[in-house]
Amino acid sequence: MNHTPPGTLFVVATPIGHRADASQRMISTLQQVSLIAAEDTRHSQPLLSHYDITTPLCSLHEHNEHSQSQQLVDKLLKGESIAVISDAGTPGISDPGQVLVQLAHQHHIPVSPIPGANAAISLMSVTGFKNGRFLFIGFLPTKTQERATLLKELKEEPYTLLFYEAPHRIKETLSTLCDVFGEDRSIVIGRELTKLFEEVHSTTLGEAIIWVSDNPNRRKGEYVLAVEAYQVDQRTLDETRHDKLITELLSKLSLSDAVKLAVNITGEKKNFLYDRALRLATP
Ligand code: SAM
Numbered sequence: 001m002n003h004t005p006p007g008t009l010f011v012v013a014t015p016i017g018h019r020a021d022a023s024q025r026m027i028s029t030l031q032q033v034s035l036i037a038a039e040d041t042r043h044s045q046p047l048l049s050h051y052d053i054t055t056p057l058c059s060l061h062e063h064n065e066h067s068q069s070q071q072l073v074d075k076l077l078k079g080e081s082i083a084v085i086s087d088a089g090t091p092g093i094s095d096p097g098q099v100l101v102q103l104a105h106q107h108h109i110p111v112s113p114i115p116g117a118n119a120a121i122s123l124m125s126v127t128g129f130k131n132g133r134f135l136f137i138g139f140l141p142t143k144t145q146e147r148a149t150l151l152k153e154l155k156e157e158p159y160t161l162l163f164y165e166a167p168h169r170i171k172e173t174l175s176t177l178c179d180v181f182g183e184d185r186s187i188v189i190g191r192e193l194t195k196l197f198e199e200v201h202s203t204t205l206g207e208a209i210i211w212v213s214d215n216p217n218r219r220k221g222e223y224v225l226a227v228e229a230y231q232v233d234q235r236t237l238d239e240t241r242h243d244k245l246i247t248e249l250l251s252k253l254s255l256s257d258a259v260k261l262a263v264n265i266t267g268e269k270k271n272f273l274y275d276r277a278l279r280l281a282t283p
Pocket residue numbers: 016017086088089090091092093094095117118119120163164165166190191192193194195222223224
């Protein structure tokens with residue numbers, strides 16, 4: 001991109017660790033807009049200096065998002081182009097930005113994403129989970145009761161669940177996940193993604209707590225978690241289907257004829273179907 005159209009709000013992703021993940025469009029957009037609204041101007045300064053970005057900054061964080069967004073919209077309506085960035089990754093994803101974007105939409109101001117790093121999507125790409133569907137949850141509620149209620153709702157969702165968590169709560173969160181989802185559920189843990197001490201660990205919820213406790217360094221760093229989707233037990237599904245068929249056959253045939261026919265229809269082993277037929281035939 002060589003120019004920024006006037007009066008556009010750019011939602012610009014910045015790296016989540018490795019500076020080289022900054023895109024050409026991130027750099028040129030941040031150089032060309034007239035103002036950058038940053039979650040924490042001091043935090044973003046080193047990255048901006050590294051890429052010779054000297055555009056003026058203002059702050060846009062969760063405590064001033066409403067009042068500041070109105071002022072930014074006034075500037076956009078006058079034709080200024082503005083970029084919004086957060087401390088790391090994609091703004092608006094567990095980060096400030098959505099209030100400004102919503103206000104911009106209400107005023108028919110063009111809004112344009114400049115895509116880039118995001119911790120949850122980065123982890124999803126290295127889970128190896130065959131079910132490509134996922135639910136982004138972000139941070140769990142801090143209140144125990146709210147957490148428990150949400151997790152119970154999520155327990156049987158057929159989607160990979162993506163969570164963000166702070167290092168001081170990681171053990172407690174893994175333990176709650178284990179209690180609710182069971183120790184056999186698969187999880188992939190992403191720690192310090194794209195950074196020097198990056199770790200991607202594929203395990204089960206039961207083992208995950210041990211993995212985190214094993215090494216004192218793992219009490220630090222940034223964590224993102226991918227909990228595998230609820231697996232419907234294929235055996236249970238088959239049994240339900242076969243039971244329906246056998247019940248139907250038993251209403252018209254003798255037990256041995258019903259089993260013979262069920263074997264022909266399903267291709268299942270005779271012993272297995274005989275066993276189920278016996279149970280169904282016994283009052
Ligand atoms: N907007 C960001 C994004 O696009 O990923 C997320 C912001 S949220 C306030 C910060 C949380 O994201 C951290 O507490 C951590 O859970 C996760 N996170 C950010 N960077 C990470 C990294 N490099 N490795 C693992 N998790 C990370």
